Amino acid sequence: MSKKSSTQNQKEITDSGFSNNAQRNRAINDNGEFNVKNFGLPFFRSYDIYNVLITMPWLKFSIMVFIGFLIINSLFATIYFFIGANYFPGMDTTSQATKCLDAFFFSAQTLTTVGYGRISPMGFWASSVAAIESLVGLLSFALATGLLYGRFSRPQAKIINSAIALMAPYKITQRGLMFRIANIRRNILNEVEVSVTISLMNDEPAGLIRRFYPMELETKMIRFFPLSWTIVHPINEKSPIYGWA
Numbered sequence: 324m325s326k327k328s329s330t331q332n333q334k335e336i337t338d339s340g341f342s343n344n345a346q347r348n349r350a351i352n353d354n355g356e357f358n359v360k361n362f363g364l365p366f367f368r369s370y371d372i373y374n375v376l377i378t379m380p381w382l383k384f385s386i387m388v389f390i391g392f393l394i395i396n397s398l399f400a401t402i403y404f405f406i407g408a409n410y411f412p413g414m415d416t417t418s419q420a421t422k423c424l425d426a427f428f429f430s431a432q433t434l435t436t437v438g439y440g441r442i443s444p445m446g447f448w449a450s451s452v453a454a455i456e457s458l459v460g461l462l463s464f465a466l467a468t469g470l471l472y473g474r475f476s477r478p479q480a481k482i483i484n485s486a487i488a489l490m491a492p493y494k495i496t497q498r499g500l501m502f503r504i505a506n507i508r509r510n511i512l513n514e515v516e517v518s519v520t521i522s523l524m525n526d527e528p529a530g531l532i533r534r535f536y537p538m539e540l541e542t543k544m545i546r547f548f549p550l551s552w553t554i555v556h557p558i559n560e561k562s563p564i565y566g567w568a
Contacts, residue, residue: 377473384474388467395463396434399456400427403449410449413442434460481508490558490567498558499541505551512548519556521563536563 352358376384403426408414411429415421429442433456444453485503493499506512519538524531539562541555558565 373473376470377477381474384470391463392434395459396427396430399430399434399452402452403429406449406452410444410446411442412445430456433457434463436460480510480512481506483507493555493557500538500556500558500564501553503551503553506548514544514546515548515552516544517552517554518543519554523563538563 379387400423403411404423408416408422411426414425414429425442432438432442433453436457444450482504484505488500488502490498490500493501504517517540519540521536521538523534523536525534538556541557545552556562558567
């Protein structure tokens, strides 16, 4: 959106967080995420693992946990298979396939500390690997439990907004830019504040330059937010969109 003259007297936001390189592309995507791509970061970032795990979508998190469960069990099942069925009384040795399946299910029972008892380890190496897997299982489920608690306990406000902002009559003689927000959760929000910033592409001598301008609001803060709230920006001489309507 290009605007040349009406914003010249408006105070620009110089600390918006976006550099002067944010010229032609939109700064924020429709889903609320920043339209920013980071380059030069290492693929594996240990300092960001926890944040990624508690913020990723539930479906992706569930698939990741399931795949991790399969990988761990497959790894230990392979070890049990190569140790030999002789060290696991009760294992079905009819064929290689049944041995693999029994090794996998024995691993799952050991990892979860269920231990139905049909198959049991015998000998030093079989018992040692089973003991290690039990420890891995305890640590893994403790970690998964902590992540689940972190995902459920993380406070999140769920605010929805109208898809379209309208320019409508305001206080009889004026017009205002209006849109509506609402809290769709049952939690209680107090001391709710709102600020609105508009991003405009200004046609300047140097070319099209993106500028950020604060928008004065009729009400910036409400004590309680039990209902919907219509955000109103009066369009007057101080407005960066003055003269649009």
